[in-house]
Amino acid sequence: MTTSRWLAEYAWLPEDSEPTPEVLIEVEDGRITAVTPLQGSTGPEAGVEVLRDATRLPGLTVPGLSNVHSHAFHRALRGRTHGSRGDFWSWRDRMYAVADRLDPDTYLALARAVYAEMALAGITCVGEFHYLHHRPDGGAYDDPNEMGAALVEAAAHAGIRLTLLDTCYLTSTVSGQPLAGPQRRFGDGDAVRWAERASAFQPTDSHARVGAAVHSVRAVPADQLRTVADWARSRHAPLHVHLSEQYAENDECRVVHGRTPTALLAEHGVLGPDTTAVHVTHPTGADLTLLGDNRTGVCLCPTTERDLADGIGPARQMADAGLRLSLGSDSHAVVDLFEEARAVELDERLRTRRRGHFTSAELLAAATATGHAALGWADAGRIAVGARADLVTVRLDSARTAGVPPVGVFFAASAADVDQVLVDGRVVVAEGRHLTVDVPAELSASIEAVTPA
Structure with a gap:
């Protein structure tokens, strides 16, 4: 049995509109066993004795952040695709060039570093949208799930949890054109063979x-x-799908199927309370009604959507x-859930030319509890008794956060302000440095190992 006690200068507790000062958080075997606000408390529980062995957490402590949508290998493209004009489709060609160079060993090394970067940013759980299944020529590895196993190992090294979203x-x-070139390694032939391979892992x-x-329609x-x-x-497992990310895909779906991608997914039973649609950048009003009626969640990835000029x-x-909103860093042009969260509000301001669409508490929920639930970890993302002990402490004395009230952190802080990270009660990041x-x-x-010359 391992126990620890943490005294947060401020902690953001469930259902609260702003952080609470002086909160004692007790942890046993990776779970939170007690949460005690001390300010205004009376009696011996608020005295010196109870704090003697508590480790102080100066700053604001929030639940672990959840990165709901990740393509780990896209991190190799950061800063390499911005020097010329183009759109999503021209960017995709550069992405395929990296995908073509990955093998289980290089993928393990890259994903380990990327997931550790996420830990530094306060991310305690990631959803990896995984479709690099096979060899570059499309042939299977001796273990058909070797690439997925590399991602599981990478997350273990980085100290964060992983939901591997095995992608069909x-x-x-x-219209059904076959996979060719770098795409060949993504495919299993048909959905039955995809299911057989996925079931074996x-x-x-x-x-x-x-x-x-489902990768997309x-x-x-x-x-x-x-x-x-x-x-x-x-399997009572999460189901995710890219949806309405591009006008071109929406238009082609209407031509081929006579309906929007959202309507097509609804018709074939993809939408539902365990489904998360990623992006949903260009929905119709009817699409939003369908998604809401089916209780489908939506993962927004604002930094990628703006980087690829997809839209708002x-x-x-x-x-x-x-629709339950969660957040992802997707292509990792930026790995910063604070930036993703505030971009939800700031993009709405650009779109509507009005301010004040989301409260800080709503943005916190999108970055934490809602995201963890979308990845199948409903017992995480809250500083509450019984929850997983994922605690992220953000400095309030950096050049970005000095003078900022704790409630304003999601509009001021960056990933660089994360000072300490606990995942399941274990310290992974201390004083802004990854421990391993x-x-x-x-x-x-x-990145050098997989980047084309």
Whole structure:
């Protein structure tokens, strides 16, 4: 049995609109066993004795952040795709060039460094949208899930939890063109063979779980969508899908199927309370109604959506339609959930030319509890008795946060202000440094190994 006690200068507790000062958090075997606000308390429990062995956490302590949508290997593109014009499709060609160079060893090294970078940013759980299944020529490794196993191992080294969203990716267009070139390694032939391979991967690591993903309506034929959805539902596993990210894909879906991608997914049973639609940048009003009626969640990835010039999704309309909002760093142009959270509000201001769409508490929920639930870890993302002891402490004395009231941290702080991170009660980051991974050095080496000359 391992126990620890932490005294947070400020802690953001569930249902509170702003942080609470002086909170004692007690942890046993990776779970929070007591949460005691001390300010204004009376009696011996508020005295010196109870604090003697408590470690102080100066700053604001929030629940662990959840990165709901990640493509770990995209991190190798940061700063390399910004010097010329283009759009999502031209960026994708550069991405495929990196994908073509990865093998289990180089992927393990890169993902370990990327996940450790996430830990430095206060991220305690990541959803990896994984479709690099096979060899570059499309042939299977001796272990058909070797690339997925590399990601599970990478997350263990980095000290964070992982939901591996095993992604079905079968065609290159909505009309059913076959995979070619670098895309060949993504495919399993059909959804039945995808399900057979995915079913064979059952990691026993306590930090990892397996979910499912439909890459998009252009990558999974309509008559095979239900196979993926049924696989996820039979396992009570999360199901994710890229949705309405690009006008071109939406237009092609209307031409081929006579309906929007959202309507097509609804027709084939993909939407539902365990489903998270990623992006939803260009929905119709009817799409939002369908998503809300099916209680589907939405993961917004604002830094990637702006980096790729995808557009600004109607976040407030989504929330008002009952869609649970979560956040992801997607292509890792930036790994900073504080930036993703405030971008939800700031993008709405650009879209509507009005201020004040989301409260700080709503943004906190999107970055924490809602995100963890979307990845199948509903017992995380809250500083509450019984929850996983994921605690992220943010400095209030940096050049960015000095003079900022704790409630304003999501509008001021960056990932660089994260000082300490506990994951399941274990310290992973202390004084802004990862305890086991030299993150800058490992990022540099692993990216150099997979970047085309």
